[in-house]
Amino acid sequence: xxxxxxxxxxxxxxxxxxxxxxxxxxxxxxxxxxxxxxxxxxxxxxxxxxxxxxxxxxxxxxxxxxxxxxxxxxxxxxxxxxxxxxxxxxxxxxxxxxxxxxxxxxxxxxxxxxxxxxxxxxxxxxxxxxxxxxxxxxxxxxxxxxxxxxxxxxxxxxxxxxxxxxxxxxxxxxxxxxxxxxxxxxxxxxxxxxxxxxxxxxxxxxxxxxxxxxxxxxxxxxxxxxxxxxxxxxxxxxxxxxxx
Amino acid sequence: xxxxxxxxxxxxxxxxxxxxxxxxxxxxxxxxxxxxxxxxxxxxxxxxxxxxxxxxxxxxxxxxxxxxxxxxxxxxxxxxxxxxxxxxxxxxxxxxxxxxxxxxxxxxxxxxxxxxxxxxxxxxxxxxxxxxxxxxxxxxxxxxxxxxxxxxxxxxxxxxxxxxxxxxxxxxxxxxxxxxxxxxxxxxxxxxxxxxxxxxxxxxxxxxxxxxxxxxxxxx
Numbered sequence: 001x002x003x004x005x006x007x008x009x010x011x012x013x014x015x016x017x018x019x020x021x022x023x024x025x026x027x028x029x030x031x032x033x034x035x036x037x038x039x040x041x042x043x044x045x046x047x048x049x050x051x052x053x054x055x056x057x058x059x060x061x062x063x064x065x066x067x068x069x070x071x072x073x074x075x076x077x078x079x080x081x082x083x084x085x086x087x088x089x090x091x092x093x094x095x096x097x098x099x100x101x102x103x104x105x106x107x108x109x110x111x112x113x114x115x116x117x118x119x120x121x122x123x124x125x126x127x128x129x130x131x132x133x134x135x136x137x138x139x140x141x142x143x144x145x146x147x148x149x150x151x152x153x154x155x156x157x158x159x160x161x162x163x164x165x166x167x168x169x170x171x172x173x174x175x176x177x178x179x180x181x182x183x184x185x186x187x188x189x190x191x192x193x194x195x196x197x198x199x200x201x202x203x204x205x206x207x208x209x210x211x212x213x214x215x216x217x218x219x220x221x222x223x224x225x226x227x228x229x230x231x232x233x234x235x236x237x238x239x240x241x242x243x244x
Numbered sequence: 245x246x247x248x249x250x251x252x253x254x255x256x257x258x259x260x261x262x263x264x265x266x267x268x269x270x271x272x273x274x275x276x277x278x279x280x281x282x283x284x285x286x287x288x289x290x291x292x293x294x295x296x297x298x299x300x301x302x303x304x305x306x307x308x309x310x311x312x313x314x315x316x317x318x319x320x321x322x323x324x325x326x327x328x329x330x331x332x333x334x335x336x337x338x339x340x341x342x343x344x345x346x347x348x349x350x351x352x353x354x355x356x357x358x359x360x361x362x363x364x365x366x367x368x369x370x371x372x373x374x375x376x377x378x379x380x381x382x383x384x385x386x387x388x389x390x391x392x393x394x395x396x397x398x399x400x401x402x403x404x405x406x407x408x409x410x411x412x413x414x415x416x417x418x419x420x421x422x423x424x425x426x427x428x429x430x431x432x433x434x435x436x437x438x439x440x441x442x443x444x445x446x447x448x449x450x451x452x453x454x455x456x457x458x459x460x461x462x463x464x
Contacts, residue, residue, distance in 0.1 A: 133414075137410075137411050137414050138411075140407065140410055140411050141411045143407065144404075144407045144408045144410075144411070147404055147407055147408075148394065148395075148404070148408075151395070151398045151401065151404050152397060152398060157397065157461060157462065157464070160461045161394055161397075161458065161461055161462070164394060164454065164457055164458050164461065165394055165408060168390060168450075168454045169411060169412075171450070172411050172412055172415075175415050176411065176414050176415055179414070179415040179418050179419065180414075180418060182418075183418050183422065
């Protein structure tokens with residue numbers, strides 16, 4: 001199994017082969033993302049009214065999947081950086097760099113929709129509790145990661161520095177999460193992925209999972225497209241330099 | 245081993261002679277002076293906020309000094325020389341961080357009681373606050389070193405260093421300020437002190453390795 005994975009990743013280390021695969025995946029991934037998003041939004045819009053929260057509960061169907069993708073994005077960056085730095089896979093840096101703004105935007109969406117939800121629910125736009133604080137810190141980690149790519153000019157050095165930050169920063173994220181748990185808690189504790197049965201009723205759970213899948217497909221589609229763009233940019237740079 | 249102490253002493257002397265210690269003092273007191281202008285001169289309010297405010301100003305003074313850890317050596321080529329030393333780069337880094345701690349952080353900690361007086365912090369409140377700062381400040385220097393080493397090759401990279409170090413500072417801040425709130429009650433919060441010590445020790449193990457990797461990357 002591991003050997004097969006190794007062979008596949010070695011096969012696609014060649015950018016040209018990867019671009020061929022990406023070209024074939026591009027349209028299906030975007031179609032899947034659009035379809036899931038449309039279906040998810042339709043299901044989310046037609047959920048029965050929550051007895052406590054009324055219509056505003058529908059923000060949950062954007063807020064929660066966005067938060068899931070924010071965390072998934074950073075894990076993606078972490079694994080891509082490990083692949084690039086330790087296993088020396090050439091596309092690891094490209095993947096991490098491509099995913100960063102996507103993950104950062106999902107984090108921002110999660111924070112903003114959370115505020116919009118919190119105002120009618122809790123009576124405040126922001127509160128310094130465990131979840132919100134660690135999501136804000138996660139946003140700063142994303143911004144720091146993106147800033148490294150922009151600040152360092154030489155591409156190889158920028159790639160390695162960014163990969164180092166991603167790896168070291170990943171250790172920080174669970175630490176922040178746990179330390180803030182001991183600090184303050186107002187945000188709802190986990191109710192979907194509990195070891196016992198999920199606390200959500202099926203009427204709300206299924207649209208939520210569909211939206212989660214939709215956001216995942218969207219994340220992958222966006223990251224794949226950005227990877228293609230980055231490889232094309234590199235090719236362009238090489239051509240310009242050899243033309244001069 | 246004498247190389248280690250030589251590096252430590254060199255960094256200390258450079259920081260002292262370059263006026264960085266004095267600048268850090270000035271920053272601490274300016275920061276503390278600005279607080280009443282922003283918050284109003286109500287002494288009771290200032291006393292309630294004092295431990296947290298002192299932590300914030302300490303961290304800001306530290307963040308602004310992080311530039312001077314590796315940047316000067318990177319620019320004049322000393323970093324290359326440090327990599328060729330008989331001492332492993334991780335220990336060289338540790339020496340510089342120790343020198344930084346002795347030259348900048350310890351004097352600041354000595355200034356905290358005086359700054360606390362400006363914020364109406366009574367001497368009875370000081371032991372817990374100082375213990376917490378003592379337990380947490382090694383972590384701050386070590387984690388700040390990670391940010392500084394990642395940004396070392398960027399010419400005006402001060403702000404980048406701050407941005408990179410900030411997520412690492414959050415856990416230390418949370419426990420440090422939390423411990424300091426107990427300072428107002430005059431009690432010693434052993435749990436939080438222990439956690440701060442844990443963070444410092446963990447940084448001591450992990451940070452030099454990360455910093456050395458980042459410095460090697462920058463010089464290549």
